[in-house]
Amino acid sequence: MQNTPSLIEKVSRAPKAELHVHIEGTLEPELIFKLAQRNNVPLAWPTVDDLRLAYQFTSLQSFLDIYYAGTSVLQTEDDFYEMTSAYLDNACQNGVIHAEIFFDPQSHTSRGIGFDVFIPGMIRALENAREKGISTQLIMCFLRHLPESDALKTFADSREWFSRHPEWLTGVGLDSSENGNPPEKFARVFARAKAAGLRRVAHAGEEGPVEYIWQALQLLDSERIDHGVRSLDDPDLIAHLSDTQMPLTVCPLSNVKLRVFDTMADHNLRELLQAGVNVTINSDDPAYFGGHVNANYESVIDALQLTESECYTLLENSLMSAFVDTPTREQMVARLNDFWQKTH
Numbered sequence: 621m622q623n624t625p626s627l628i629e630k631v632s633r634a635p636k637a638e639l640h641v642h643i644e645g646t647l648e649p650e651l652i653f654k655l656a657q658r659n660n661v662p663l664a665w666p667t668v669d670d671l672r673l674a675y676q677f678t679s680l681q682s683f684l685d686i687y688y689a690g691t692s693v694l695q696t697e698d699d700f701y702e703m704t705s706a707y708l709d710n711a712c713q714n715g716v717i718h719a720e721i722f723f724d725p726q727s728h729t730s731r732g733i734g735f736d737v738f739i740p741g742m743i744r745a746l747e748n749a750r751e752k753g754i755s756t757q758l759i760m761c762f763l764r765h766l767p768e769s770d771a772l773k774t775f776a777d778s779r780e781w782f783s784r785h786p787e788w789l790t791g792v793g794l795d796s797s798e799n800g801n802p803p804e805k806f807a808r809v810f811a812r813a814k815a816a817g818l819r820r821v822a823h824a825g826e827e828g829p830v831e832y833i834w835q836a837l838q839l840l841d842s843e844r845i846d847h848g849v850r851s852l853d854d855p856d857l858i859a860h861l862s863d864t865q866m867p868l869t870v871c872p873l874s875n876v877k878l879r880v881f882d883t884m885a886d887h888n889l890r891e892l893l894q895a896g897v898n899v900t901i902n903s904d905d906p907a908y909f910g911g912h913v914n915a916n917y918e919s920v921i922d923a924l925q926l927t928e929s930e931c932y933t934l935l936e937n938s939l940m941s942a943f944v945d946t947p948t949r950e951q952m953v954a955r956l957n958d959f960w961q962k963t964h
């Protein structure tokens with residue numbers, strides 16, 4: 621029987637990568653209210669407590685409706701700086717040494733807030749984090765509930781900005797309402813991103829069917845699958861994921877909060893690990909789902925009684941699945957290994 625508290629403590633201090641976090645999902649209710657006041661943005665909730673009470677989700681869509689309302693308070697470069705800095709402070713405290721951060725440009729451009737506002741605000745915070753020893757990258761996600769034409773225009777607009785700062789944009793992703801918005805809708809924009817040298821990830825198999833995971837792999841050339849917990853519905857897919865060591869960025873607290881699983885004890889993370897799938901642990905939208913990446917590890921360690929070796933695998937997978945060059949990856953894994961050997 622594991623000594624769970626000491627294993628949780630060890631994992632919480634271990635160096636790790638976070639590969640699936642939406643920066644707009646890190647906006648805590650207090651910061652939402654502060655920015656709403658500063659920018660004169662009306663909110664549907666009278667107090668911070670009322671907003672927090674509204675975080676009772678029944679599905680992905682019920683969450684997204686509130687998430688986009690929260691995003692509406694972000695207006696100035698400083699707002700994006702403050703939000704990103706707050707996430708990075710938390711990431712540091714969670715042992716994160718490398719973060720690949722999603723952002724949703726269309727949720728800002730649709731409100732008249734341009735790349736010249738949100739990118740400099742986020743980059744200023746990322747540059748400060750580098751001094752604290754955490755490396756970061758940005759992944760630009762397309763909102764899949766919007767038409768392909770909107771994604772194509774967003775991609776073209778982003779080229780203008782990122783051709784001047786190519787070092788800051790690592791890849792593109794696909795998020796928002798999954799059911800009814802299959803990956804195939806975005807094959808052309810992902811092909812353009814690939815041609816521009818960008819890496820590719822996509823949310824698939826969070827609520828949606830395994831067919832969407834196949835499409836993300838075959839039509840978007842996705843290099844990681846965000847969530848992907850439905851993959852156990854298809855033995856051929858599981859065999860393929862395991863053979864190719866395709867990373868799944870799993871977000872356990874999100875999955876329970878959005879009712880993908882009834883309780884954490886019902887989560888299929890151990891089955892995925894036992895099938896040889898390259899699973900990583902991430903926070904998704906920490907301000908909405910009850911905690912940052914360590915809270916996610918803690919919750920699954922506790923509910924599934926994960927072993928020390930399973931925990932090491934999850935941590936190593938996170939570092940191995942990062943979009944970094946081989947020497948950097950080897951250095952990060954050596955750091956984890958060193959910590960793991962020395963810590964009891």
Ligand SMILES: Nc1ncnc2[nH]cnc12
Pocket residue numbers: 642645680687795796797823826874904905
């Ligand atoms: N869990 C999630 N799934 C899809 N889109 C999202 N955007 C922010 N969080 C998301």
Ligand SMILES: [Zn+2]
Pocket residue numbers: 640642795823846904
């Ligand atoms: Zn997500």
